[in-house]
Amino acid sequence: MVYTYILKKILFFALTLFTIVTLTFFLMKSIPGDPFTQEQAIPEEILKSLYEHYGLDKPLYIQYIKYIKGFLTLDLGPSFIYEGRTTNKIIAEGFPISATLGFLAFILAIFWGVFWGSIAAFYKGRFLDHFGMILAVGGMSVPSFITATILQYVFAIKWGIFPIARWGSFSHMVLPSIALASFPSAFIAKMTRESMVEVLQKEYILTARAKGLSKFQIWKNHVLKNSLLPVISYLGTLFASITTGSFIVEKIYGIPGLGGWMVSSIANRDYTIITGLTIFYSFILLVSITMTDIIYFFLDPRIKDRFQNHEFS
């Protein structure tokens, strides 16, 4: 039963990834112009040999088959712009940086969000609740590029506490990870509060109170596990989007991660890099979503029942 569920999820995973690869490939091909269309004309002969070199002279379906073959052998193709640069190399260089930064922000967002969500739920209707929720709505309303700029201006340019930009030591990671975490932590805080308020109305909480447990013990033993399920489903998507690099935050802080590469390859019309990075991103996203589904299955017995009753698949 468990295996059927997991198998089904993996099948869906493969199907979706295939769809995305195909879709991205043809989207890229439909863009007018190619990386060799430039302001000064390239001689016919050179253009021809360039097309030949990159296989652009072949019919579309052969290019597609070649691409799928490459994809299956984990080769996402070379750059059309920079000699010797491949998508695989870019991922190998950029992903560790984006992932480190993203992971830091991910952890920060979970702790900060669950902390304020819990506080707000336990002190519902009182000052701390209002304060926390104003903080959350504020965090959701200020776009990341503004948060990032303000943090950079205040803490790096005015006060000089942290480095302004670039990548290196831990102190370089502080401001960008706070900027990255501001939206998700606000979102998590809101979700946590909502589900905790619901859990706190349950009768077993009343029992726990009657037993004389402290607020912290109730939170730790009874509330936390039961209210984090909706949050976990969000964490899958969050993990994927936050570890694969943010365009804006990486641009503002001059961080050589995946996001920066994506922006520059879009500007250069570097097809293979754009396609490759998009597919890589979708892959990470799909892995996270599939993992969340499977974890969910084990955490929430209700899903098992529904799956058995064929209510959903």
Place this chain on the structure above:
Amino acid sequence: MNFRSQPISDSYFKESWKRLKSKKLPMLGLYILLSLILCSIFIPLFSSLSYYETNLGMKNTPPNQEFFFGTDDLGRSIFSRIWWGARISLFVGITAAIIDMIIGVIYGSFAALSGGRTEEVMMRIADTFHSLPYLLMVILLTVVMGQGIITIILAITLTGWINMARITRAETLKLKEQDFVQAALSLGASTRRILFVHIIPNCFGTILTTVTLTIPSAIFTESFLSFLGLGVQAPVASWGTMASNGLAALTYYPWRLFFPATFISITMLAFNLLGNGLRDAFDPRFR
């Protein structure tokens, strides 16, 4: 058993409106939005300063009595550009949210009503769309279709409708079990009739809330794209473009970033406040 179509009565809306009116923050959001909309309509109409007129002798002027928000690097009044930008940002946000709503509501409720294979396939398609990396797809589309307001709206709605479709489906599944829908079904009412007479009016609160919360994310996407240089083109002003230009000169002329950034944030805040308020006001638990 109750065979009549359920409480789309006046009293339900009145009750919800009353609950909304009693809350301070959502009403604050509503007032901010109304004044933003009115200002963006009327200030450009009556203002003597244009948004594109350059005046190199007056460039980078700090806020003063003539230029309330100062001027930018070409001497253009930031005050008038803000209000022209408001038109674009609000237009993009609201139009995209409405298109999302139309597609999402029809798709979601139709899937839920059909049931069986059709529903499963339809929701799988939605899932696939959902696993597409949203911002990347938006950027790709902007590259494919060229830049402009229409492109931005299309790009935002490409994946934006899914959330609405899922929410409507969940609501419809709940309503489907209720007596008045079952009665209509057994009397042989057409799917279309059930959709428009029984399902959609009863989802009204949820739909309105979702639309209100979709607008700020659409506005965010617009400013994000403009910030990346993929948005509307000069000389048209959008808040994102202005913020992006202001960023370069942050150290010397901070007002050039401050005003667009503040307006983006305030607008998103107002929509979020109103949306949260609407959700509480229409909450079926109070019904």
